[in-house]
Amino acid sequence: MARSSQTDMAVLGALSIEPMTGYALREAIRDVLGHFWNESFGQIYPALADLERHGFVRRDGSVKRGSSTYALTPSGARRLRELLTQPIQAVPARNGLLLRLFFGRTLGVEACRALTTNAKADAQQRLRQFDDLDAEIAGEPQHADDAPFWQLTISAGRHHAHAVIAWADECLAALDHIELSRREHPQ
Amino acid sequence: MARSSQTDMAVLGALSIEPMTGYALREAIRDVLGHFWNESFGQIYPALADLERHGFVRRDGSVKRGSSTYALTPSGARRLRELLTQPIQAVPARNGLLLRLFFGRTLGVEACRALTTNAKADAQQRLRQFDDLDAEIAGEPQHADDAPFWQLTISAGRHHAHAVIAWADECLAALDHIELSRREHPQ
DNA sequence: GCCCGCATGTAACTGGTTACATGATTGT
DNA sequence: ACAATCATGTAACCAGTTACATGCGGGC
Structure with a gap:
């Protein structure tokens, strides 16, 4: 529960679109969500490990050695829907x-x-x-x-x-x- | 140097408009800068103490017992101008x-x-x-x-x-x- | 006499960033 | 062979928030 559910939301959401590696996840978040969302590098891997322990994502057998693809499990999809309906937590403005x-x-x-x-x-x-x-x-x-x-x-x-x-x-x-x-x- | 210079900027800036107590400072930041700036309560007093040690602000003799008014010193005014010209550090987007x-x-x-x-x-x-x-x-x-x-x-x-x-x-x-x-x- | 608002602070926690460390694969 | 890029992680640090603790003064 340590990690903010916001990071989980972004990670599960991205994997709901298509399975990918942690590295690809990082790039997808930077490039596609970039203009309205930020997830720092050091958050993504710990979040993935956490989500895997909870059974929300599953790592596919390494297609290539050294890399593994993460995919959403059915309980992960449920978890994502749950997170998406949580109230939006406003970030304090700092312009x-x-x-x-x-x-x-x-x-x-x-x-x-x-x-x-x-x-x-x-x-x-x-x-x-x-x-x-x-x-x-x-x-x-x-x-x-x-x-x-x-x-x-x-x-x-x-x-x-x-x-x-x-x-x-x-x-x-x-x-x-x-x-x-x-x-x-x-x- | 621990505290972010952004907090110092807001505090010195507010005091550049008129001297006030830490409490009034907090309210001014919340009410007037509120729609584009946030400074959490726990930041303001430590920042004031820090700025006082550096000679950037001076606390006026307590008009009422228990309270003291902070005012900008000449070197504080210089410090404010210095901070204002620093590059804007972008906050990571999280919408x-x-x-x-x-x-x-x-x-x-x-x-x-x-x-x-x-x-x-x-x-x-x-x-x-x-x-x-x-x-x-x-x-x-x-x-x-x-x-x-x-x-x-x-x-x-x-x-x-x-x-x-x-x-x-x-x-x-x-x-x-x-x-x-x-x-x-x-x- | 009591409550509320003014006033000043501290300490613990947490979320997030940065920098570091490591190694495999692919193209040149 | 070497460089670039893909890939996975960890550890230290820092900024910022929350909650707690305390006391004065004035109005009811």
Whole structure:
């Protein structure tokens, strides 16, 4: 029970899509869930070992020597459904960008502008990555049943990125305005 | 050096606006920075003690017995500027809602709809809280120099909330569509 | 006289990250 | 043969949360 059930959820969920090795699991979580979920390397193997002891996953005889594929067992599938219905535990917010902007008077308008411009560029890059992800999913007909749900998460990412871009533009305009009114009424 | 500089940033930043007690600091961080920053109770006092040892804050003679007001020293102000210019350290993403939707095939369409509806309601409530915050800031003329920066963070919160609402509507429509096509092509 | 809110702290725990250690397979 | 990548794990560390412990002052 030590490990957070959140990690178990991600691991069991990934294995519910297809069996894979711990290594592949790590990559799948990084690449596919990456934009809304993170699982650190050191969590995955202990979690797998734990889940195996509980009979939620089973390691298939090593196809290649040195590697073994993990697959969900029927009780593992039940466990996953159980975890998925648990209440969402909110992560405490920690937005370093907004914290800096909040103290913008001390940080200075110019630095605020740089941070905002950066955030906008990041959001634009994420938008491009979503296009790639879309294409990748479209090219996997075996996951047709899952794909519509995956699209929901991509859509969320897009909406969020667009919001950041719109806010950044508004923010940059506001920063110009702050600078101007500073020149008119210097301290 | 043990404590993360992020906590120091929040504490020094808050004291840069006005001197206050540790208790008031805690409340200020919860109420004002709350929508984009979190500092747990157990961090604030140790951080203050640390900052005092380094000479970045000074505790004013207790106005009332048992309490003491912390104020930023000149070197503390310098330290704050130094911290603010440090690179933003990204927090690993952990969005429990999107994780559940991603595994929506296992969770079920109905549960996905409930989660989405919930998320939308939360966003709408946050919008109302931003209105309150706006009014609060407008009623404090002594912070006129800071207010424009504070507005930037509120605006970010609003943009984000609007994005969640728009996405949720789209998401609910998509879930209806998934349900319909399931009935037409059952497994 | 008692309860509530202000105020200050500490200690234990837990979840998570990083870095380290190791070896097999595959392609060049 | 050698490098890169696949693969599996462990151990130490760190950040952050929770719960606990304590006491003052003011209002009812």
